Amino acid sequence: MTLATSANSVDPLLQDIIGPTPGQQLRRRFFGHRGLMIGASVLGLLLVIAVLAPVVAPHDPYAQDLMARMKPPVFLGGTWENILGTDHLGRDYLSRLIYGARVSLLIGFVAALISGTIGTAMGVAAGYFGGRVDMVVTFLINVRLAMPVVLVALAVVAILGGSLQVVIGVLGLLLWDRFAVVMRASTLQVRGREYVAAAQAIGASTPRILLSEIMPNIMNNLIVVITLEMAHAILLEATLSFLGLGVQPPTPSWGLMVSEGKNMMLFEPWLVLIPGTVLFVVVLAINLMGDGLRDVTAPENRS
Amino acid sequence: MSQLDTPVLELRNVTKTYSVKQGLFGKPKPLTAVNDVSIKLARGEVLGLVGESGCGKSTLAKILLGLEAPSSGQVLVDGQALGGQDRLALARRIQPIFQDPYSSLNPRKNIYDIIALPLRVHSIGNEVSRQKSVREILDIVGLPARVMNSYPSQMSGGQRQRVAIARALIMKPEIVICDEPTSALDVSVQSQILNLLNELRQEFGLTYLFISHNLAVIEHLATRVAVMYLGRIVEEASVESLFDAARHPYSDALLKSVLTPEPGLGIPDTHLGMTYPNPIAPPDGCHFHPRCPSAMDLCKSQRPTPLFDAAGRIECHLFSP
Numbered sequence: 268m269t270l271a272t273s274a275n276s277v278d279p280l281l282q283d284i285i286g287p288t289p290g291q292q293l294r295r296r297f298f299g300h301r302g303l304m305i306g307a308s309v310l311g312l313l314l315v316i317a318v319l320a321p322v323v324a325p326h327d328p329y330a331q332d333l334m335a336r337m338k339p340p341v342f343l344g345g346t347w348e349n350i351l352g353t354d355h356l357g358r359d360y361l362s363r364l365i366y367g368a369r370v371s372l373l374i375g376f377v378a379a380l381i382s383g384t385i386g387t388a389m390g391v392a393a394g395y396f397g398g399r400v401d402m403v404v405t406f407l408i409n410v411r412l413a414m415p416v417v418l419v420a421l422a423v424v425a426i427l428g429g430s431l432q433v434v435i436g437v438l439g440l441l442l443w444d445r446f447a448v449v450m451r452a453s454t455l456q457v458r459g460r461e462y463v464a465a466a467q468a469i470g471a472s473t474p475r476i477l478l479s480e481i482m483p484n485i486m487n488n489l490i491v492v493i494t495l496e497m498a499h500a501i502l503l504e505a506t507l508s509f510l511g512l513g514v515q516p517p518t519p520s521w522g523l524m525v526s527e528g529k530n531m532m533l534f535e536p537w538l539v540l541i542p543g544t545v546l547f548v549v550v551l552a553i554n555l556m557g558d559g560l561r562d563v564t565a566p567e568n569r570s
Numbered sequence: 571m572s573q574l575d576t577p578v579l580e581l582r583n584v585t586k587t588y589s590v591k592q593g594l595f596g597k598p599k600p601l602t603a604v605n606d607v608s609i610k611l612a613r614g615e616v617l618g619l620v621g622e623s624g625c626g627k628s629t630l631a632k633i634l635l636g637l638e639a640p641s642s643g644q645v646l647v648d649g650q651a652l653g654g655q656d657r658l659a660l661a662r663r664i665q666p667i668f669q670d671p672y673s674s675l676n677p678r679k680n681i682y683d684i685i686a687l688p689l690r691v692h693s694i695g696n697e698v699s700r701q702k703s704v705r706e707i708l709d710i711v712g713l714p715a716r717v718m719n720s721y722p723s724q725m726s727g728g729q730r731q732r733v734a735i736a737r738a739l740i741m742k743p744e745i746v747i748c749d750e751p752t753s754a755l756d757v758s759v760q761s762q763i764l765n766l767l768n769e770l771r772q773e774f775g776l777t778y779l780f781i782s783h784n785l786a787v788i789e790h791l792a793t794r795v796a797v798m799y800l801g802r803i804v805e806e807a808s809v810e811s812l813f814d815a816a817r818h819p820y821s822d823a824l825l826k827s828v829l830t831p832e833p834g835l836g837i838p839d840t841h842l843g844m845t846y847p848n849p850i851a852p853p854d855g856c857h858f859h860p861r862c863p864s865a866m867d868l869c870k871s872q873r874p875t876p877l878f879d880a881a882g883r884i885e886c887h888l889f890s891p
Contacts, residue, residue: 469661
């Protein structure tokens, strides 16, 4: 079909050039956002390292060498044998950091996934159905917000015992509040649009309306909250592990490494500084990505 | 003959009451959005529904589309009560065209998916036949087939409204509820859309309920007009008689309020005053009496009964039997 033939039979307004598709526009905005690109690259790199940990790590993270305890990292006069030195049991610090990335990212992803599922289901149901459902969900959100996360997590872990699964489960069941609040608000906003009424007038079923009319339009908010809550979960895991109630030794975890290094902090500050810095960089990267995603997908940015 | 006798759409004493909460612990109060409305639509006619904002026009449209259930009264389609038909069957007969084409199309879907949605929901045909139907309907509403892959954000308001019309018509409904379909469009595009609606009505034998507060649009398109005030139909007449000689003081005021393009005339004085009554606490007697230029003592205490005569229907003490 050529342009000329179709243009004759058509609305003259249609001849304005059809611009790039929303997908292309989104890609352009995505790659043009510096913070987003920095955050995504750091996180991507870390993800690759975590997945390939057995290949990348120079040593076994569990292998102790009591003759080579607390060797300093290279930049403080150490050897290239242990680039970031060794801890108080002589385990290679770099290898433990690399394996620790697995724990942190796993907890971040899975906890955000669990709480995301719970929070989104509650928020969307409250926003769409309103009335009593909304009242119940709002009440549950308020109850949840009244609970101090760290204290509840500490109590539960203290009762059930600390392990990776328990930490993931506890965090997953505690961090859904922001999902529920944000999803409820965005659903309320979207459900008033006329295309939802049009779908209802067509006779579309409620699941269909939720999945194909509501969800795609609140997805951008969901992605932003997922990244923020991932960072939140990673920090909380470090907190719990630091307090000795998270992941148990000898599993390598960044929070645990800070905790184990704190006794030596005045003499060998790098023991705390290295895992602390990594934690800081990861959370910063995730937050940069979340902020970037919000900027890129925000409707007011559209032309 | 019987087909002509039974109105294709009929409202019998339809009332819709919402309860409005007053503050956190306040007692909810009833708000009567639609109050005892009875109208009939004959096949092929265009009933214009006019009234100012907040008078219940859009609530009435929602009731007709089955999106809201009336608190009391009946909606009959072809003489059958609306409650007795399932949602899908109803959707095939009555379809809406909404006011704002920027909000009535899902921004995440392309035009093909938007128009084909009714066919998918009703499991009509397969992908191939759906594509063919979408092409046909696009041609009918005056859009080229290549817009199928576009997204709403790439189209102008007039084009979007054409897409909305295509979606409403793809299942060949009998009744189309047009809820101010041109009020969000540029003036130059409005006439295109109105002409399109008129052509489509003739081509497919559609019946329109045309909600608008633009009287010029109503005069252009409608065959009969119903004037709504605070949830009630106060006057119903043919377009000619209403525009020639409106009988109800409110209809008269509405006609006088039309802005003319003539410069120097200024803003017309309607004698209505500025205050629209609070619908939670409507005035006693005739709801219109506080703003009525010819109100009598009777109007303050007693609600007028509707009078049916050759010209239509009127609810005003000036015309009491």
